[in-house]
Amino acid sequence: MSYTVKENKMLGEKYYTFKHKSGLEVFVFPKNMTTSYAIFATRYGAVDNRFKLDTDKEFTSVPDGIAHFLEHKMFECENGIDAFERYAKTGANANAFTGNNLTGYIFSCTENFYESLEILLDFVTHPYFTEKTVQKEQGIIGQEIKMYEDNPGTRLHRELLKALYKKNKMRVDIAGTVDSIAEITAEILYKCYNTFYNLRNMTLAVCGDVTPKEVEEICDKVLKTAENITVIRDTEDEDEPKEVYKKRAVCKLDVSKPIMAIGVKDVNIPKDVKERTKKAYATEILDEILFSQSSDFYNKLYSQNLISQDLSSGCEITKNCSFNVISAETSDPERVYSEFCEYVEEMKKKGLDKEAFELSKRTVYASNIKSFDSVEDIANNFIFNYFDGADILDTPEIINSITLEYVTDLLNDTFKEEYYAMSIVEPIGKDK
Amino acid sequence: MKTRIIEIAKGVKLNYINTDKFKTNYVSFNFVAPLTKKDAHYNAMLPLIMMRACEKYPSQAEINKRLQYLYSGDIGARNDAFGEYQIFGMKVNMLNNRFTPDTDVTIETIDLLCQMIFKPYLVNGVFDKEFTNGEKINLIDTIEAEINNKGKYAIKRLMSEMCKDEVYGISNYGSVEDVEKITSESLYDAYQRALKTYNIEIYVVGDCDIDAVCQKFKENFDTIERAPIEVERTPIVEKATSIKEVVDIENVQQGKLVLGFRTGYDYKENKYHLLQLFNEIYGGSPTAKLFMNVREKMSLCYYCRSMVNQRTGIMLVSSGVEAKNKEIAQNAIVEQLDMIKNGEITDEEFINAKKSIKNGYMSIYDSAEAMETWVFLRSLCDIITTPKDECEKIAKTTIKEIEEIANRITLDTVYFLKGEEKEEK
Numbered sequence: 133m134s135y136t137v138k139e140n141k142m143l144g145e146k147y148y149t150f151k152h153k154s155g156l157e158v159f160v161f162p163k164n165m166t167t168s169y170a171i172f173a174t175r176y177g178a179v180d181n182r183f184k185l186d187t188d189k190e191f192t193s194v195p196d197g198i199a200h201f202l203e204h205k206m207f208e209c210e211n212g213i214d215a216f217e218r219y220a221k222t223g224a225n226a227n228a229f230t231g232n233n234l235t236g237y238i239f240s241c242t243e244n245f246y247e248s249l250e251i252l253l254d255f256v257t258h259p260y261f262t263e264k265t266v267q268k269e270q271g272i273i274g275q276e277i278k279m280y281e282d283n284p285g286t287r288l289h290r291e292l293l294k295a296l297y298k299k300n301k302m303r304v305d306i307a308g309t310v311d312s313i314a315e316i317t318a319e320i321l322y323k324c325y326n327t328f329y330n331l332r333n334m335t336l337a338v339c340g341d342v343t344p345k346e347v348e349e350i351c352d353k354v355l356k357t358a359e360n361i362t363v364i365r366d367t368e369d370e371d372e373p374k375e376v377y378k379k380r381a382v383c384k385l386d387v388s389k390p391i392m393a394i395g396v397k398d399v400n401i402p403k404d405v406k407e408r409t410k411k412a413y414a415t416e417i418l419d420e421i422l423f424s425q426s427s428d429f430y431n432k433l434y435s436q437n438l439i440s441q442d443l444s445s446g447c448e449i450t451k452n453c454s455f456n457v458i459s460a461e462t463s464d465p466e467r468v469y470s471e472f473c474e475y476v477e478e479m480k481k482k483g484l485d486k487e488a489f490e491l492s493k494r495t496v497y498a499s500n501i502k503s504f505d506s507v508e509d510i511a512n513n514f515i516f517n518y519f520d521g522a523d524i525l526d527t528p529e530i531i532n533s534i535t536l537e538y539v540t541d542l543l544n545d546t547f548k549e550e551y552y553a554m555s556i557v558e559p560i561g562k563d564k
Numbered sequence: 565m566k567t568r569i570i571e572i573a574k575g576v577k578l579n580y581i582n583t584d585k586f587k588t589n590y591v592s593f594n595f596v597a598p599l600t601k602k603d604a605h606y607n608a609m610l611p612l613i614m615m616r617a618c619e620k621y622p623s624q625a626e627i628n629k630r631l632q633y634l635y636s637g638d639i640g641a642r643n644d645a646f647g648e649y650q651i652f653g654m655k656v657n658m659l660n661n662r663f664t665p666d667t668d669v670t671i672e673t674i675d676l677l678c679q680m681i682f683k684p685y686l687v688n689g690v691f692d693k694e695f696t697n698g699e700k701i702n703l704i705d706t707i708e709a710e711i712n713n714k715g716k717y718a719i720k721r722l723m724s725e726m727c728k729d730e731v732y733g734i735s736n737y738g739s740v741e742d743v744e745k746i747t748s749e750s751l752y753d754a755y756q757r758a759l760k761t762y763n764i765e766i767y768v769v770g771d772c773d774i775d776a777v778c779q780k781f782k783e784n785f786d787t788i789e790r791a792p793i794e795v796e797r798t799p800i801v802e803k804a805t806s807i808k809e810v811v812d813i814e815n816v817q818q819g820k821l822v823l824g825f826r827t828g829y830d831y832k833e834n835k836y837h838l839l840q841l842f843n844e845i846y847g848g849s850p851t852a853k854l855f856m857n858v859r860e861k862m863s864l865c866y867y868c869r870s871m872v873n874q875r876t877g878i879m880l881v882s883s884g885v886e887a888k889n890k891e892i893a894q895n896a897i898v899e900q901l902d903m904i905k906n907g908e909i910t911d912e913e914f915i916n917a918k919k920s921i922k923n924g925y926m927s928i929y930d931s932a933e934a935m936e937t938w939v940f941l942r943s944l945c946d947i948i949t950t951p952k953d954e955c956e957k958i959a960k961t962t963i964k965e966i967e968e969i970a971n972r973i974t975l976d977t978v979y980f981l982k983g984e985e986k987e988e989k
Binding site for chain 2: 144164165166167214216217219220221222223224225226240241242243268271272273275276278279281282284385386387388389420424425426427428430431434435437440441461491492494495497498499501502504505506507560
C-alpha cells in the first residue's frame with residue numbers, strides 16, 4: 133500500500149497516513165524517541181447519550197456516564213484475562229480516558245511496540261460484558277465519582293459548564309452519577325458499543341520509532357472489515373441560546389479559600405475548520421494579552437493580594453462548543469468579577485497594545501512548538517484536533533497568520549457581560 | 565545519559581546532559597539545603613521573592629514581559645523535600661535557538677535567571693517590604709491550600725505523624741506561624757546564607773553552547789565568598805516498634821487511608837533497584853498485587869498504590885476508601901505484603917514487574933526533566949548510574965532477593981482522613 137505523507141519542515145515533523153481496508157484511518161508519526169505511543173480512539177464521548185442508526189425509527193436514550201463506564205469495561209476479556217494483564221507481558225504502560233466527544237485507549241512502551249499494538253487493537257474490538265462484571269464496576273466507578281466530587285478543580289469546571297449552557301450536552305458529567313450508572317446493564321453497553329465502536333468511526337494514531345508498514349501489518353492481522361452503518365446523534369442541543377443559562381453557580385467544599393472561574397460563552401462557532409483553529413489560537417493570544425502576568429489586570433489583583441499566584445485562562449473551541457475560562461483562587465470572587473468586567477470594558481475602549489500582542493503571540497507560538505517534544509502529546513493532540521477536523525501540522529502557520537486586528541475584533545465580539553457566568557467553590561464553614 | 569560536571573565555584577556544580585532530541589533546553593538552578601524547621605519557610609520564600617522582581621526588571625510584569633520576549637521560557641519555582649534535603653530554586657524550559665532565529669534564547673534566558681537570583685530588587689539593602697508581605701501571604705495561601713488535594717494532604721499528614729522525631733516529618737513550606745514571622749531583613753539574611761553556604765547544583769539538559777552558559781554562571785559567582793556546609797545524615801529507623809494510629813475528621817465524601825512502613829533500606833546499600841522492583845510487584849502498577857486485589861477483586865477503592873523513597877527508606881501505601889471499609893482495606897493491604905514476605909510471587913508477576921520497570925526507566929530518556937531528576941536525586945545519594953545500568957540489575961534480580969527485602973518491612977503508622985459521621989442507612 134502507498135501512504136500519504138504530510139510534513140512541516142519548520143517543525144521537523146511529519147506523518148504517514150492510510151485508510152486500512154477494515155475502514156480504520158491510521159496516522160503514523162515517526163519520532164526519534166525511546167518511547168513509542170499509540171492512541172486508538174472513537175468519536176464517542178459523554179455527550180452521546182441519545183442516538184439511533186438511520187434504519188431505526190426511534191432515538192435511544194442511555195444513562196449519563198455510559199461512555200466512561202464502557203471504557204472501563206472494555207479492559208475485561210472473555211477468557212478472564214484483562215487487557216492490563218496482557219500488556220504486562222509486553223511491558224507497556226496502558227490506560228484510557230473518556231472525554232465529551234471521544235474515548236481514547238492508549239499505551240506507551242520502550243520495547244515490543246507491535247505486540248502491544250496488537251493487544252490494543254484486539255481488546256478494543258472484542259467487548260465482553262456480563263451482569264456480574266457490570267455490577268462490580270458500579271462499585272469502582274462509584275468511588276471514582278466520589279473522588280471527583282471532592283476535587284475542587286473538577287467541580288469548579290463542571291458547575292461552570294452547567295451555568296453557561298442550557299441545552300448543550302457539555303452539561304453532562306463525564307462519569308455520570310451514582311444513580312445514573314446504577315441503570316447501566318450489559319445489554320445497553322453492547323448497544324453503545326455496536327453503535328460507536330465501528331472502525332469507520334475510529335482512528336489510530338501512533339508516534340515513535342515506528343513504520344507505517346509494520347503498523348499496517350498489525351492492522352491486517354487483527355482487524356476485520358467494519359460494517360457500513362450510519363449513526364445519527366441527537367442534536368437537540370444545537371439551538372443553544374447566546375446568553376448564559378445562569379449567572380452564578382456556587383458549591384461548597386472543604387477548601388481553604390474560595391476558587392472561582394469566569395466563563396465566557398460564545399455561540400458563533402466558525403464552520404470552516406481553519407477559521408475555527410485560528411479563532412482558538414487567537415483566543416489564547418487574547419487571553420495572554422489580557423490576563424497573563426504581564427497584564428495590568430493580573431498585577432493589580434496580585435499586588436492587592438486579591439488573587440494567589442495564578443490567574444489562569446484557557447479556551448475550548450470545537451465544532452460543539454466554544455468558551456473561554458479565567459480562573460483564580462481569591463478571597464473575594466464577586467470583587468474579582470466586577471474588576472474583570474470593568475477591565476475588559478476599559479481595554480475595549482483603549483484598544484490592545486501592539487507590543488503586548490507581539491509578546492503574547494511569541495508565547496503561544498512557543499508553547500505550540502514545545503508540545504512536539506513528547507510522543508504522547510503529539511498523538512493525543514493530533515487525535516483531539518483531527519476529530520474536530522484540524523491538523524496539528526498546520527498550527528504554526530495558522531498562529532503566524534493571526535493579526536492584532538483579528539484579536540481586537542475577537543475582544544469586542546466575545547467579551548460581553550451577557551455572555552459571562554461565574555462558578556465559585558466556597559469553603560464549608562467550619563463552625564456549624 | 566552522560567553527565568558532564570563542571571565546577572562553577574566552590575560547592576557549585578553545573579551538570580550538563582547533552583542531547584539533541586528535544587526542541588527545548590531545560591535549565592535548573594538548585595540550592596541544596598539541610599531540611600530544618602528553622603529555615604524551611606525561608607527557603608520556601610526565596611524562589612518566590614526572586615521571581616517577584618529584580619534590579620533590572622523591578623516588577624513581576626516586567627520580568628514576565630522579558631520572558632515573553634524570550635519566547636516564554638516558563639520559569640517555575642522549585643521547593644522539594646528529599647530526605648534530609650530541601651531542594652529549592654528555579655527551573656526553566658525554553659525553546660532551542662533553532663526555532664528563534666532573531667534571539668539567542670538560551671543565553672538571554674539564563675541571563676534573566678541570573679538577574680533574578682543574583683541581582684534582586686532591594687530597598688535600603690533588604691528585600692522590598694511590600695513584596696515580602698505579598699509573598700508571605702502567597703506562601704500562607706499555599707500552605708492552607710494543601711488541604712484542597714486530599715490525597716496529597718493525607719500523605720503529608722502521615723509523614724508528619726510518622727516522622728515526628730526525624731527531619732523527614734518537617735514540611736518544606738514551614739508552618740503558617742513561622743511564615744508570619746518573616747521580615748524583609750530576616751529574609752535577606754536567609755538569602756545571603758543560601759548564596760554563601762548551601763551547595764548549589766545547576767542542571768542543563770539539551771543542546772547549547774555550554775561554555776558560554778558556564779561563563780554566564782561563573783561571572784555571577786565572582787564576588788560571592790562561598791563557604792558551603794555539609795548536610796548531616798539522619799539515622800535510618802530500621803524497624804517500627806509499634807503501630808501508631810491517627811485519624812483526622814474532615815468534610816469529605818471519600819476517606820483517604822495512608823499506611824507508612826519502614827523498609828529499613830539505607831541508600832548506602834546502593835540496591836534501590838530491589839526496592840523499586842518490590843514496589844512494582846506490590847503496588848506500583850495496574851498489575852500489582854494491591855491494584856489487582858484491593859481494587860479489582862474486592863472493589864474497595866478507585867486507587868490503591870504504594871511508593872518507596874530511596875533516601876528515607878519509607879514506603880507509603882495510599883488509597884481512597886469509604887470509612888466503613890477502612891479496616892477491610894487496611895487488612896487487605898497488609899495481607900498482600902505478607903504474601904510477598906512468604907515468597908508468594910508468581911513467575912508471571914515477577915517477569916511482568918521487571919518489564920514494567922524497564923519501560924518506566926527507559927522512558928526517562930525522553931524527558932529532560934526526568935533525566936535531571938534521575939541524575940540529581942541519585943547524586944545526592946552518592947550514586948552514579950543510568951537507567952540502562954539499572955535495567956540490567958533488575959534483569960538479574962531473583963524472587964529470593966525481593967522476598968528478603970519485603971521481610972525487612974514493618975508497619976509504622978496508619979493515617980485515616982475520615983468523612984464526618986453520617987447515619988448509616
